[in-house]
Amino acid sequence: MRSQAGAPVSRRRFLALSAAGAAAGAASLSGCALQVSTGVSGSGETVTMMVKADDLSPDLVKQAKKDTGITIRRVDYDITKLIAMLTSGNPPDLVRAVGATDAAYFAARDVMEELDPYFAKSSVLEVDDLDPVNDLWRYDGRTQGKGARYGMAKDFSQDSMYWYNTAAFDKKGVDHPSESEPATFEEWLENAKRLVQRSKGQTTVSGGSYNGLTKLTLMATMTASAGGSLFSDDFSRVDFTTPEARKALAWYIDYCRLKVGPSAIQPDPNGWDGPTYQAGRLAMSNTGYWMGGLIGADKKLAQVSRLAPAPVFAGGPRISACQGGTGLWMPRKAKNKDAAWRIFEWFFGEAPARARASSGWGIPSLKSLRSLMPHQTDYQKRTLTAQQNELKHFSVVSLTPYITGDAFESLYNQVTPAAMKGEMSVDTLAGRLNSVINEQLKRGKEQVG
CATH class of the missing domain: 3.40.190.10 (Periplasmic binding protein-like II)
Known part of the structure; x- marks a missing residue:
């Protein structure tokens, strides 16, 4: 599957994508920040994130700098620009995508970094804590839901409910x-x-x-x-x-x-x-x-x-099933992978993830954060009971x-x-x-x- 290191990405791999564009997805990546004290890796560096305007608020960018020491440079998600950056060998460090419809598509075109080694070393994002929805971001060269991990969902819904x-x-x-x-x-x-x-x-x-x-x-x-x-x-x-x-x-x-x-x-x-x-x-x-x-x-x-x-x-x-699973992936040619991973950990496992989990706008993609889902009012209790029962019936429908x-x-x-x-x-x-x-x-x- 993987190209040899240093080999350029073939533009023909993206002809269909260039014509049609990638699925945008309904879910936003945004969330309010909560201060968390963590160890810092990549402090003083800059990470470029290609996301949509409401995916990453200016307040979150400031919070990232405060929590990690890393500066986030946000660029607007644009599929034509992304293709140009990928094929020129100068991609963003992290890119937004919809797990259900995009993960296998990009993985098959050999432009995504395999993240298993990063997960294996992480104390923030532990594999045993990942909700099964994150299998949408796995691909073994043939079937979505199996094989290497190429990204992670920020939160999700079972969208047929x-x-x-x-x-x-x-x-x-x-x-x-x-x-x-x-x-x-x-x-x-x-x-x-x-x-x-x-x-x-x-x-x-x-x-x-x-x-x-x-x-x-x-x-x-x-x-x-x-x-x-x-x-x-x-x-x-x-x-x-x-x-x-x-x-x-x-x-x-x-x-x-x-x-x-x-x-x-x-x-x-x-x-x-x-x-x-x-x-x-x-x-x-x-x-x-x-x-x-x-x-x-x-x-x-x-x-x-x-x-x-x-x-x-x-x-x-x-x-x-989950028909979305919006999240982030790291291009294989990204220049700042360690700092990008630190932001990845922060975004999916720390302040922003906790804020999203408690908002009621999605199920957290870490099982350990489920306790933060709203459950105070009668409405919240009923909703949470129905949702927890439904989680037993989740499965990845491969695309x-x-x-x-x-x-x-x-x-x-x-x-x-x-x-x-x-x-x-x-x-x-x-x-x-x-x-x-x-x-x-x-x-x-x-x-x-």
């Missing part, structure tokens, strides 16, 4: 879903149909939203929930015509056709579920624990909100390294609207998706070489 508003259920006389036992996808959709409210041809309250973080992760996790895999054994092809993948695709197209919630043919004007759910215009929201930070800040909303397990297909396995989340999304959104409008059968759609996506996967595999 959903929130529901009990007031919306009560208004329509619909029984509340269980907070411990999963509903079937069929039951979820039936509830959404009963919960939707319309007036004069307009939807005033959507019955439910179920779109996943990306269509790549949504289709892969739903196919796994049906008992199959969206990909061939070598991850070089998709097949939407298998019974399991077709079941997932048919369910989602049915959801779109019924117009019970937002989709490509009925987009949410807010761009995401948060404001719509907060306004009482969305009865169920497939966003996972992550959105609990928003809900918890609104006492009235918190009183009527519940977190429910990821749905299952009747007869299928109980799968509750292909041959296409970005953005490229998959673009192709999916080009082909599916006709089926969502009832103008194309699911079987015809499955064939067309296979054709356009497999063409991209073939090119991606050729570029990895």
Whole structure:
């Protein structure tokens, strides 16, 4: 897998990435700083981090200097600039990415530093303390979830879980879903149909939203929930015509056709579920624990909100995956690796990590920090109980390294609207998706070489 030391990274490895861009991910890396006294390694040095504007606040940059003695130079995340820096041999020291969709993609292109030796020596980030979600950042040259570690999630959600508003259920006389036992996808959709409210041809309250973080992760996790895999054994092809993948695709197209919630043919004007759910215009929201930070800040909303397990297909396995896992990785050609690792430890295991864990905006990726998750109010206690029960059902759903989340999304959104409008059968759609996506996967595999 690894190139010889000093060899330049081939630009052709990034042709598809340059065209499509890397998946950005929904979760922010930001958090408030808490002072921690630690030993300092790399004091006086500068570490360049390529992240988004809200990933690293100016206050956190100051806190890093105070805690570690290291100066952070933040540059805006830009995929074109990242490719140029990687191919010129002058990359940032740390780069943000989404574990689920990006880790295997970059690892297959041989630009990520293997971090196992760093973890082995660290007293801050111990392997036994890593939540299994961090396996999203592992890749063995073939399968995501196995092999070397190339990064770490800053926190996470099990993104197939959903929130529901009990007031919306009560208004329509619909029984509340269980907070411990999963509903079937069929039951979820039936509830959404009963919960939707319309007036004069307009939807005033959507019955439910179920779109996943990306269509790549949504289709892969739903196919796994049906008992199959969206990909061939070598991850070089998709097949939407298998019974399991077709079941997932048919369910989602049915959801779109019924117009019970937002989709490509009925987009949410807010761009995401948060404001719509907060306004009482969305009865169920497939966003996972992550959105609990928003809900918890609104006492009235918190009183009527519940977190429910990821749905299952009747007869299928109980799968509750993370579709994000946003975090950081270190380029193999980074110039300041020891100082970068010190910032990595600080960011994922010290002040920022503790602040994030206590915020309610994500599950900490270190098991030792779970005790900091909010658990004071009745709302927090209920949410935490539901989430802790769901953690037992986490598993990594491996994705292909041959296409970005953005490229998959673009192709999916080009082909599916006709089926969502009832103008194309699911079987015809499955064939067309296979054709356009497999063409991209073939090119991606050729570029990895």
